Amino acid sequence: MPSAVPTSAAPWWVWPVALFIVTFVLGILAVLGGVGGGVLFVPIVGGFFPFNIDFVRGAGLLVALAGALAAGPGLLKRNLASIRLAMPVALIASAAAIVGAMIGLALSAAVINTLLGATILFIVIIMATAKKSDFPVVPKPDALSQSLGIMGIYREESLGKDVEWTVHKTPQALFMFIVIGIMAGMFGLGAGWANVPVLNLMMGAPLKISVATSKFLLSITDTSAAWVYLNQGAVLPMIVIPSLVGIMLGSMIGVKILAKSKPKAIKWMVIGLLLFAGLRSLLKGLGIWK
Amino acid sequence: MAYANVLNIGMWLGLAVMIVTFVIYISGVFPSFVPIDDLPKYWTMRVHDFNVALHAPTGWGWAPLVGKGDYMNFIGIAMLSGLTILCYAVILPILIKKKDTAYVVIAIAEILVLSLAASGLLKVGGH
Numbered sequence: 342m343p344s345a346v347p348t349s350a351a352p353w354w355v356w357p358v359a360l361f362i363v364t365f366v367l368g369i370l371a372v373l374g375g376v377g378g379g380v381l382f383v384p385i386v387g388g389f390f391p392f393n394i395d396f397v398r399g400a401g402l403l404v405a406l407a408g409a410l411a412a413g414p415g416l417l418k419r420n421l422a423s424i425r426l427a428m429p430v431a432l433i434a435s436a437a438a439i440v441g442a443m444i445g446l447a448l449s450a451a452v453i454n455t456l457l458g459a460t461i462l463f464i465v466i467i468m469a470t471a472k473k474s475d476f477p478v479v480p481k482p483d484a485l486s487q488s489l490g491i492m493g494i495y496r497e498e499s500l501g502k503d504v505e506w507t508v509h510k511t512p513q514a515l516f517m518f519i520v521i522g523i524m525a526g527m528f529g530l531g532a533g534w535a536n537v538p539v540l541n542l543m544m545g546a547p548l549k550i551s552v553a554t555s556k557f558l559l560s561i562t563d564t565s566a567a568w569v570y571l572n573q574g575a576v577l578p579m580i581v582i583p584s585l586v587g588i589m590l591g592s593m594i595g596v597k598i599l600a601k602s603k604p605k606a607i608k609w610m611v612i613g614l615l616l617f618a619g620l621r622s623l624l625k626g627l628g629i630w631k
Numbered sequence: 632m633a634y635a636n637v638l639n640i641g642m643w644l645g646l647a648v649m650i651v652t653f654v655i656y657i658s659g660v661f662p663s664f665v666p667i668d669d670l671p672k673y674w675t676m677r678v679h680d681f682n683v684a685l686h687a688p689t690g691w692g693w694a695p696l697v698g699k700g701d702y703m704n705f706i707g708i709a710m711l712s713g714l715t716i717l718c719y720a721v722i723l724p725i726l727i728k729k730k731d732t733a734y735v736v737i738a739i740a741e742i743l744v745l746s747l748a749a750s751g752l753l754k755v756g757g758h
Contacts, residue, residue: 353671391674393674396674407646407711410645410715417635417638424634425734428738432741436744439747489734560638560715561741564712571708571709572749572751574681577674578701579656579670580674582649582704582707585711586646586653
């Protein structure tokens, strides 16, 4: 029969206050980086707070979800997040996230952290070596994206002009979103870390559209995975609520900054954030940085 | 825009409920299923061990316990988690009216996927 174990001597309230402060900052950074906050939340809170990784992942999904819900309305109204682009990929990713969540809750923490870290570092390499990701050239939209009407036009404030966009390689991207969804559910992440590269580098959506649509997409993908964790009991209000409130407030600030920011700055911020998060997870999983 | 408007209202409402229930929770007005002072003893456990040690509910088993300070917070959490399903239900008639067949099918499929996840029917073995 499992029994309670003694932990740190700090009063219980220290951790909710610390969570609120940390997640407020993460909320701002997550919107600018389009990574949903979960990929930062899970390794940082899992690494420096005393909570078990199960509860951290459950909270991480809800944190990413809350951040996406807070940012979603603004991004949709500013025409930066595309529902037509998000809905097909969200269906694939959300279904896969259920599978991933169930697998993830059955795996050991060491395996999860190692795989998570390796995956994030792989994405960092891809993003750091990509060329012309701000406004990718799409020679011709594919048949699927044309039939679904996945296209749009948005106001690029940093250039002061309207930008039209289309996408290609939609079938390949949908396959990638199966993998992304599984991993999002497995690791308790928001999947933004992979959404943005696939939307931007594979499908050819402009970086700002990719970041914004990714953020909106998280609200759908993470809903399915979050319910699996919730139904398994892997949600503790004392961890979730301060984190949720912090990141939602931070996300609202982030949305106001996003529309006026430059695509290049966003790209390098995402890379820096992912590099730190990935290294932490990998080293923890390998038992090097405990 | 209907999606954005429902999302915005629902998000603010869910946030407000969470803040209120959390204040109630930490105030101790309603006793908690797990006493707050005891939480640090248990939050280091894997969730399966946590559930066994405390006989904690899974699935929708928390619903009858919303009178407890900690599980009262699940009301707001469930609201936020269910918001996307509501948004899809709102835009579905709009898509049907526009005769956007492909997206009607996508929306219905998404509602089914999210509802399955929320149902509590999916079980995970203990680690």
